[in-house]
Amino acid sequence: MRGLVIAGTHSGVGKTVATLAVCRALGTTRVAKAGPDFIDPSHHTAVTGDPSRTLDPWLCGVEGTRRNYYRGAKENGAGECCVIEGMMGLYDGTVSTARVAEVLDVPVILVVDASAGMESVAASALGFRRYAEHAGRAIDVVGIIAQRTHGGRHERGIRDALPDSLAYFGRIPPREDLEIPSRHLGLHMGQEAPLSEDALDATAAHIDADRLRSVARAPPSPTADEREHNRAPTGARDKRTEPRIAVARDDAFCFVYPAVRECLREQATVIPFAPTAGDDLPACDGVYLPGGYPEKHATALAASPALDTIRERATDGLPVFGECGGLMALSESLTVDGETHAMAGVLPAEITLCDQYQALDYVELEATRETLTARVGETFRGHEFHYSRADVANDARFAFDVRRGTGIDDAHDGLTEYQTLGTYCHVHAECGAFDQFVKTVGDT
Known part of the structure; x- marks a missing residue:
């Protein structure tokens, strides 16, 4: 099953909302979370109806991460695109979103806060793409989703500033009904504060689903799990x-x-x-x-x-x-x-x-x-x-x-x-x- 990663420039940039909008635009129920989070996956499940897989090389190892990815595909059927929500900023953490993208060899779509910028948004995204080469990271940042972006001139200014190496996959409009409340351990659980169907449908209309499908690719096949053979x-x-x-x-x-x-x-x-x-x-x-x-x-x-x-x-x-x-x-x-x-x-x-x-x-x-x-x-x-x-x-x-x-x-x-x-x-x-x-x- 082909997949892609929805990463962020930093924590709080809106990865969860972008992930849910992409799932709605693609019509997919296959979704996963990079890192050990329990809360964001509850929002994935509330929207897609399916459990969100945990993909974490520290917890699971490289082969275990790939097994978990493909086990989700095996349970839910092939032929769809799996959407993987990242954690924190793309390169941040002991086990970063970048590391998960490397292990799975799937493309990265970067969520960038564009609420107060246009051409500078493109500059920031280009820096994230080039940093991979600078840091020796085998990841492929293929484009952006512009978070908190108005249409018209604002959107055109961002899209037109992007270099050929970065695709524009759409925008998340600034809407109050896309805000998820938080408490001490993070966001409220998905069943407590689900986003409305109308808000998700309206947001998904601004996502280029066909272009996302065209860049998604399948991770390497995993080795067998001996424990599963014994069950x-x-x-x-x-x-x-x-x-x-x-x-x-x-x-x-x-x-x-x-x-x-x-x-x-x-x-x-x-x-x-x-x-x-x-x-x-x-x-x-x-x-x-x-x-x-x-x-x-x-x-x-x-x-x-x-x-x-x-x-x-x-x-x-x-x-x-x-x-x-x-x-x-x-x-x-x-x-x-x-x-x-x-x-x-x-x-x-x-x-x-x-x-x-x-x-x-x-x-x-x-x-x-x-x-x-x-x-x-x-x-x-x-x-x-x-x-x-x-x-x-x-x-x-x-x-x-x-x-x-x-x-x-x-x-x-x-x-x-x-x-x-x-x-x-x-x-x-x-x-x-x-x-x-x-x-x-x-x-x-």
Whole structure:
């Protein structure tokens, strides 16, 4: 499947809106996100109806990034163009949008803020194209989408100033109904603040879909994933013997990579439940609590029967894995705006939501003990982004040393008690942690 990257000159330039407009113009449901983001993909899904793939060479490796790209194509069908939204500015970050474009060998369309410029917009875009050669980057910046651009003379001035090496793919008009509100972790989720159909249709009319299709190209084919070969096809599985894993799925636990859902579904019977809606924990052999916004739903979580049942079952040895928001829910308490709410009380930590973020980085962890997601000595990579801090008990036990990142206490991550594990680190299915989790649940 052919693809292209929608990159930006800087954060906040409007990549998400441009990506959604391009998807609407192309009539495509195939969409992906460069980097470890959970929020922008929720907007992709709200508009296209399909899950947005995560493409990140740090989390997934080069071949894993290509596998995730093509797995989306395999699931959704070929013959379309996949639109990949970049992160930050094109060249910014440990794993930049430029790096993702290199790994996939797909063209880059640059979103440029043209609200106060015309010829200078072309000059800026030309600099981004030439910088690739200067920096030795094997990427191809093929043209621009002009953000916050009026029609008429404004648009003509930008288009006419572009050199032959840069194509003009259209504009995003300055409209108030194209603004997506933000909060502490980024934009509001797609289901909370979707763009209107009328606004997207009107914006898509200014995008040159035919020209975009003409420049898109297919990435190199990936190598096979040995873990997938070891997973039994759906028809060959015995549902009576495979593990049953309860997965929290509501507004408090909404940060899950599509590949993680797939990994769990391919090896276990997944039973979704919604703690904030009053659901109790269903009958299961293991529990996965993803990240999300427990701080926004602390009152509902404190009243949830699911947390009481998780505490009871966890003390009996039920395997429970919580990531970030899941860690917060498994702790003793969560304090938000000075009000303290009782949580599950499985892990010896008190969580406080802070005014500034406490960690934002890629993470590398090394297992120092046998745990739900890794064997002793194994390392894996992930990502952390949270505004809360954890004050842990003096006798707290950790499963991981932090080789990169912040973790729970600057040196450790993976707070563990009984058969329960809580991390601030989010991991992707490509690292193997969820394969190990399913195996541990099945063996318990």
